[in-house]
Amino acid sequence: MNKKEMVNQTIAGFPGGKEAVAAVLGLSIDGFNNRLYEKKGQAFFSVDELEAMASLNNTPYVAEYFAEKSGYLVVAVPEVAELDSVELFDLQVxxxxxxxxxxxxxxxxxxxxxxxxxxxxxxxxxxxxxLAVFTTSMNAIDAVYGEG
Structure with missing residues (x-):
């Protein structure tokens, strides 16, 4: 995934779209697009801005982008309180x-x-x-059935 894809996937589905994300970041839509496409002398988004975008939708794409570039893998941490046998079955499916x-x-x-x-x-x-889904599934099994 490239930088632009990372941002587009991160903000996809956010209520109000790109315009709303731009407003949250304190940017006009033109300013947002200039950063996204690195036009008019604008640098790409800062790490803090990317982190803010990721937190708006609770998406993993920013983490996955940097992990992929570094040879690492992003794995979801299961919410133990929400796990039960149905959730474990869903993860296996x-x-x-x-x-x-x-x-x-x-x-x-x-x-x-x-x-x-x-x-x-x-x-x-x-x-x-x-590998990410497998690791998440194994972590969930351990969270439910592990000895603590």
């Missing part, structure tokens, strides 16, 4: 679905016997997603 998507990407990539750069990127993206 999600994990199986993501594993299926990873298998599909792998199968399609191997169809011609060569994994090209674009296919490698798609595989890496799905692998990171699978």
């Amino acid at each position: 999600k994990l199986n679905g993501v594993k299926g998507m990873l298998d599909k990407v792998l199968s399609e990539s191997l169809a011609d016997g060569v994994i090209d750069r674009t296919e490698r990127q798609a595989i890496e993206k799905m692998k990171r997603h699978y």
